Amino acid sequence: MVGKSPNDEESSSASGLKKGPWTPEEDQKLVHYIQRYGHESWRALPKLAGLNRCGKSCRLRWTNYLRPDIKRGKFSQEEEQIIISHHSLLGNKWSAIATHLPGRTDNEIKNFWNTHLKKKLLQMGIDPVTHRPRTDFNYLLNFPQQLLAAAVNFSCNPMNPWDINDFRLGSDATQEAKIQLLHNILLQVLNTPPPPPTMEALNLLGSVPVLVDHDHQQQLYEYLRLNYNQFEEGLIGSSPIGYPNPSTQIPSTFPNLQQVNDHHQPANSNYQPRASSKDYNRLFNAIPTANSIPALVSDCSTVNEMESKVSPNEISNPSSTSTSFEAWRELMVMDDEAGDSYWRDLIDQTTSGTMANLAVESAFSTLNSFVKKVILHLGVGFV
DNA sequence: AAGAATAGCAACCGCACAAGC
DNA sequence: CGCTTGTGCGGTTGCTATTCT
Numbered sequence: 001m002v003g004k005s006p007n008d009e010e011s012s013s014a015s016g017l018k019k020g021p022w023t024p025e026e027d028q029k030l031v032h033y034i035q036r037y038g039h040e041s042w043r044a045l046p047k048l049a050g051l052n053r054c055g056k057s058c059r060l061r062w063t064n065y066l067r068p069d070i071k072r073g074k075f076s077q078e079e080e081q082i083i084i085s086h087h088s089l090l091g092n093k094w095s096a097i098a099t100h101l102p103g104r105t106d107n108e109i110k111n112f113w114n115t116h117l118k119k120k121l122l123q124m125g126i127d128p129v130t131h132r133p134r135t136d137f138n139y140l141l142n143f144p145q146q147l148l149a150a151a152v153n154f155s156c157n158p159m160n161p162w163d164i165n166d167f168r169l170g171s172d173a174t175q176e177a178k179i180q181l182l183h184n185i186l187l188q189v190l191n192t193p194p195p196p197p198t199m200e201a202l203n204l205l206g207s208v209p210v211l212v213d214h215d216h217q218q219q220l221y222e223y224l225r226l227n228y229n230q231f232e233e234g235l236i237g238s239s240p241i242g243y244p245n246p247s248t249q250i251p252s253t254f255p256n257l258q259q260v261n262d263h264h265q266p267a268n269s270n271y272q273p274r275a276s277s278k279d280y281n282r283l284f285n286a287i288p289t290a291n292s293i294p295a296l297v298s299d300c301s302t303v304n305e306m307e308s309k310v311s312p313n314e315i316s317n318p319s320s321t322s323t324s325f326e327a328w329r330e331l332m333v334m335d336d337e338a339g340d341s342y343w344r345d346l347i348d349q350t351t352s353g354t355m356a357n358l359a360v361e362s363a364f365s366t367l368n369s370f371v372k373k374v375i376l377h378l379g380v381g382f383v
Numbered sequence: 384a385a386g387a388a389t390a391g392c393a394a395c396c397g398c399a400c401a402a403g404c
Numbered sequence: 405c406g407c408t409t410g411t412g413c414g415g416t417t418g419c420t421a422t423t424c425t
Contacts, residue, residue, distance in 0.1 A: 042410070095412060115391055
């Protein structure tokens with residue numbers, strides 16, 4: 001290789017030169033010297049300026065901190081946009097990006113990217129390396145509002161899910177989106193051969209009546225009933241081998257199946273109890289009548305609030321250790337305004353809408369796959 | 384209130400390359 | 405042509421302030 005040896009004087013830690021944070025006195029010496037004599041030779045500068053530092057350290061201190069045209073303080077929205085858009089074109093070429101941001105150094109931009117922008121993009125479901133929608137879906141379990149927003153968009157305009165105008169929606173559309181999403185998931189559950197859902201899954205379904213209106217609820221249970229009858233009649237799939245028969249373990253009280261069943265689980269942590277026809281019957285019997293349906297969840301802002309409004313007999317109690325189910329429930333009960341304002345803020349923050357479009361594309365493109373993942377979490381085999 | 388964990392940031396490290404001698 | 409020097413660059417480290425438990 002042509003160039004500087006890695007063991008040069010500047011990099012050597014055994015040179016006796018000072019390292020670490022600069023003192024105000026050192027800063028003053030450096031600034032004073034450069035203002036007076038310039039910096040023709042960084043190597044010679046420290047000695048001439050009376051500094052016990054290497055030339056490289058002096059150069060970095062000057063270019064990244066002491067230069068008079070350095071702009072300090074928070075990055076503006078406009079600067080954020082410039083960084084993101086140029087990063088998508090240039091990658092980690094921080095100095096090239098810095099040329100578009102007068103007064104900002106490559107180091108400052110790099111730090112800002114690593115500590116703020118990268119996280120921001122990840123939370124929006126955008127891969128910060130490729131600037132494309134993320135292809136792993138675990139994050140959606142942690143950010144249900146993105147998924148809900150995607151579902152809102154889809155339910156409002158399924159033919160053109162990319163239309164940005166659809167994001168200014170009211171709570172009716174949001175509620176509709178919840179139903180739409182639930183339908184998608186249940187349709188896939190019901191089109192999936194056995195093994196039947198786990199008890200956890202059944203518990204989730206047990207909570208459906210408090211989440212959607214009565215018509216949709218009846219429709220969903222009809223799907224479920226039909227599907228299970230077909231399974232019983234051998235029309236779809238075959239009875240799974242090797243699953244314990246949960247009907248012998250489950251007490252008669254529905255819907256707290258998982259909670260009670262937990263006490264009977266074998267030591268094997270991979271064990272997932274499966275639902276039996278008896279469990280389905282308990283579920284069907286638990287469907288509330290139209291006049292007993294509690295208020296729609298969009299009236300409640302938190303899970304706790306919801307549960308306090310709903311009788312314990314009308315909602316199941318998913319395992320407290322099931323994070324995916326907690327995320328799911330958060331999705332279903334999330335305050336509509338919170339979700340809407342999340343996207344409104346996002347859109348308002350952007351000048352061209354590019355970021356928002358990326359986020360929309362990202363959230364929507366992962367929706368279908370997320371549904372599959374939910375199904376897997378539910379413990380149902382997926383084709 | 385105190386210790387632990389985390390976030391933010393300045394600075395350093397080591398490699399690479401271009402230009403000049 | 406080969407060496408030296410200056411500079412660019414990206415990754416990493418370590419200190420400090422803040423937040424969490």
